[in-house]
Amino acid sequence: IATMLESRLQTKLRSSPNGRETSLWSSGFRMKLESVTPFLGKYRPFVGCCCQTSTPKSWESLFHRGIRDLGFCNVILVKEENTRFRGWLVRRLCYFLWSLEQHIPPCQDAPQKIMESTGVPGGAGEGQVPDLVKKEVQCILGHIQAPPCPFLVRLFSWALLPFLNCVFLNVQLHKGQMKMVHKAAQAGSPLVLLSTHKTFLDGILLPFVLFSQGLGLPAPCLIRLCPMSHRALLRKPGGLFLPSEANLSLDSSEGLLARAVVQAASVPLGLWTGALAVLRSLCSHLGCSRQICSQVHLAQPFSLQEYTISARSCWGSRQTLEQLLQPIVLGQCAAVPDTEKEQEWTPITGPLLALKEEDQLLVRRLSHHVLSASVANSAVMSTAIMATLLLFKHQKLLGEFTWLTEEILLRGFDVGFSGQLRSLLQHTLSLLRAHVALLRIRQGDLLVVPRPGPGLTHLARLSAELLPVFLSEAVGACAVWGLLVGRVPPQGPWELQGIELLSQKELYRQILLLMHLLLQDLLLLQPCQSSYCYCQEVLDWLIQCGLLVAEETPGSRAACGRKLWGAVLTPTCPLQLSQQLRCPDFFLFLCRLLSPLLKAFAQAAAFLRQGQLPDTESGYTKQLFEFLQATAQEEGIFECVDPKLAISAIWTFRDLGVLQQMPSPAGPRLHQCSTFARRDNQEKLEQFIWQFICS
Template identity: 75%
Template sequence: IATMLESRLQTKPRSSPNGRETSLWSSGFGMKLEAVTPFLGKYRPFVGRCCQTCTPKSWESLFHRSIRDLGFCNVILVKEENTRFRGWLVRRLCYFLWSLEQHIPPCQDAPQKIMESTGVQNFLSGRVPGGAGEGQVPDHVKKEVQRIVGHIQAPPCPFLVRLFSWALLRFLNCVFLNVQLHKGQMKMVHKAAQQGSPLVLLSTHKTLLDGILLPFVLLSQGLGVLRVAWDSRVCSPALRALLRKLGGLFLPSEANLSLDSSEGLLARAVVQAVIEQLLVSGQPLLIFLEEPPGALGPRLSALGQAWLGFVVRAVQVGIIPDALLVPVAVTYDVVPDAPCEIYHASAPLGLWTGALAVLRSLCSHLGCSRQICSRVHLAQPFSLQEYTISARSCWGSRQTLEQLLQPIVLGQCTAVPDTEKEQEWTPITGPLLALKEEDQLLVRRLSHHVLSASVASSAVMSTAIMATLLLFKHQKGVFLSQLLGEFSWLTEEILLRGFDVGFSGQLRSLLQHTLSLLRAHVALLRIRQGDLLVVPRPGPGLAHLARLSAELLPVFLSEAVGACAVRGLLVGRVPPQGPWELQGIELLSQNELYRQILLLMHLLPQELLLLQPCQSSYCYCQEVLDRLIQCGLLVAEETPGSRAACDTGRKLLWKPSGDFTDSDSDDFEEPLEGGGREAVGSCAAQTSFFSSAACSAHCSRLSHRLLPFFLCSPQGLGLLSSAESGYTKQLFQFLQATAQKEGIFECVDPKLAISAIWTFRDLGVLQQIPSPAGPRLHLSSTFASRDNQEKLEQFIRQFICS
């Protein structure tokens, strides 16, 4: 892997406006720091394999065998060698010549074919309810079809595409240090494209820049003009017109009308015809399955599911035999400022607003050394037709959260039902309602499946690792020499868990780059000769570190769930004095631990766990235990006469005091007779960071998602009636006040408040009743009594690790 900073550090002079910072770094890194051995390049796991359960044929055939040997490329590093020409002038015009040499296939958009499509003809002939009538094709209906087509798309203009690519290349080189792309992943996508099926890229959504960056990357790699499904609510009419010329697609507002509306029926038929023509012509399509980070509401995008529903429908009716789905993710060590600020604005993004934001971003980055690194992830493609056939066999019975947990919370029963949780927070749009109920379920589960694959293939950036170390282990400060070793260690732990990191190079340069990006949130103090003290700045800046550290949550999620489950079992046995980690050994039943993990899984939002629909809860419970055993926190107990270690009823021990050397320690109590059990031991302060700080910290972050549920008991449950927006606002204000009082700013997140309210609603604590002013939430009669409220409080509080 190429060194991240090598090209820039060799070309940029050291005398710059930040000369003071350079001298500070030179004095801060002494001989002791130079002795740290670079850790990268030893092992880098491959991420992004498709599901072997749902798509076994794609798992085998669409994988590039030599993917690990191909390395990475910086897609914005364009030199003279990237053109067909050589010379002094070419070196200064290489960006312009490169944009001219990009292959842009001719546009095959045919308005006449859209008019002749089956869906539009059925509407015009009156063969569907609400159509124009048999034999009647009025001119105003044809004009309406042409208007809808013009709203959805426009033929991409090659001149504008080349001009925009040249301008974007210059902008990216000013703002970004590099944009990395794995050559092996690109090889897989090229191999899939050669099979003749259209490519549909399904992506996460970190910022609005994703919709511009991804088409640029794929155009530079020879995949042609990528058609991007945009959200029309965030773009002004002028910007929508420009994006349509660059390959953008916009869903007309009429498509969300009721099913019995003639305008909605015609709009959905036209959109379906446009998607069918795009897929038949082989143009790649990009759909965002995740809402942007600034959007309040569910994580899964309703608009993205609507676009995906059109693709599924085209395959089902036989317009195309198959489509290849590619999970995509874009990660940044710091999300670019301009797109983030633009999204939070109340008005839609316009041309002048975007241009001014770009100029501000250029000026701010040209005046300082902050430059962002990005990584584009393309997971293994898989067949939509194969998934449609295989996934239906994995569908089982499901129950609501109220049916699963409410009897257990109230003490009416103790057994957890052997069924999965049904939770749908994403509203169903008009295009999705037009499908059959079975097809709607297929689209929703496919969306969850792909989003889970995209998150799993996302690399962890250096700022996330640094924020985790500073926020959860060293809030009072840490010497840079110690931070180097812990950064290296945590990176290796991430790699060993099958996740990739989005950086490479020497450790010294990496930390210099990372701390420069976090300079607004950390302070560097020269305490002793040859070393620096790194201290997180107190106050709301900790919330920024918390958002960055959340990128590590999928890596340690299994350990965090296991730690919370163990906490739930110990809560009734351990005295309340002191932290639960420092108590003595307690023998726990393995079946009880399974049950506790299931309860926590049902209580946590599905959008946090991101379980694949083909994975059952009991399989995830076993995965949690296996992960605890793999990392050394649980060990198999070897006793005379016991069953084989591979037996599911084996006995397990939680190793105390961080001693991972031998299992027959004198500190363990004699195991009890009977079935499989676990012993939970004390964790001393000298325990490794993984077993104490990392696991407990991410466990605490999980608990903070449950914390509003508990905090809402004395505050929100006292209200007899409130609108959902007002209820959420009150809870968010309460989180802000608590953060100012206790210094826990990582909990201050409006999405956290919304998630808490919706979970209470699903659990049956709150009842939603429609009203003219909007949905109102009433306290249910079941939880009107203080006794049941205390039971709910106790049930949730058991999972919070103090």
């Protein structure tokens, strides 16, 4: 289909009214259809590996060596082989027999367990629990739980199987990931499961997957607002409900005992709490039955005990962003300090306040590891790829969609789609129909045009899902642009290919500057990874993908850019822009992935001249967002109109010392730093950001 479209695309490639390139899409009658698969060769990428630096023993003991050969299984497909029996009657009753054979862990003595909890006054060996406290605990337990009924648990499991088979075509689970979780469970230590909850379906899918695989059930779901009729039905399967009068907010002193009881009451059979509400929500999906596929990814388990020991040894000297970057922004110095950036945005409230400062830091850095694993576990959807192509590339939708899918898989990320290319594109465009215009210009040909305004904003939000996949290359490409920004001819940076030499030391500096400017939550830089290691990783990726090549000196062996790793480079080894034909287009694509965030930062710097301060953080965020909206209407930069980008800009400027948070009787308020109240320093900040933006 790509061959047949080549001539058409060359002659019919047009520009949309807002200046964006668009492409034509043929219906492809009587042509062999190209298929898009979520794997390369016969292997699918394995996602969610734990960090080898902070948990090396967990990697050695829990990682499954033959992981790529194990494939996937459909957990909702229950056959005769899943039971101990055989025969025609068994095949008709296999769901029922399967539910009878599932292991249900025994329910422990909940009142005694709660009395021994550290959260209850007098518990955990502190002394005899007063009789009054015992009575209150019994009263609270009477509100929130009832003895679970194993029969109803099995009945729920049996009813759920045919229901899930009606809703889903399949629910895939990686066998290798499941083997690793089983191996961790056999070690004897309790498993702590952290769910990212991508959709509301996870509330019913994840417990079912764990229950069906013999891993027991997770901690109970706590539902506060639920009709009494639902509570009466759901208590028997082990439902756990909060009393209506209990105040469980972290900043409230009321309901202290109720919060302690709820935290201590691990009734593992509370799986089906809220099941009716979930089933009611799923009824709307029955119209598209047998068309929905689901995939559950489980990250590689690791030992929390090992992490707490090894993570402390990775802590080095750190400085604030203000100390690292502000002197360079203002032109007071040129060298980047040889230290790490200190940036911890996890709110220190509630339970964290009871921990020591060192333990608080440990929890915050653990959250960065969890965030990195959750992003690696998130499959890229076809809408994100289509939005990225329409915004930043989209010369040929058919060919580029396949290319971008393969690039995602090559980088170890999974994709959540497969099928015939033309049908897949049709389905994706139908999902985006509110944000793109499909214009039929002649029989069999469609013109795809992003809608201006909110349509571009929505496409930019979807395209941000691809940023973690190409993040290292995008940071490197923007750093290269910043290095060449003063010497780039009007034709573009690739006019310098094969001529201009790039200093490896200067490129390192540019990568460090941009890395410090970006939020740590965006970079997904793990706390045990140094910034200089990240710089080397970025440089390695730029060489591997062919954007940069090492300059060959006389007497040295020729080196292929794709196979040359940073370890081979010497600190003085000069680099050149590659002369491959595809590189300029790929370079601009990488730069544009970061452009929405960087342009939001640049516009936030321009807004310093007219923002009304002092103000609360939420109030100033609203001011900045309204400014982004107004600027988008004037300049057509709708990709920056996102409240999340406004928040990121304010957080970065607060770290940088541009904004200062000061206490006041009405609460903390943002003030403008006296240094950046000057017009010339505001312009220096804006120019510093614009050097990384590819115009």
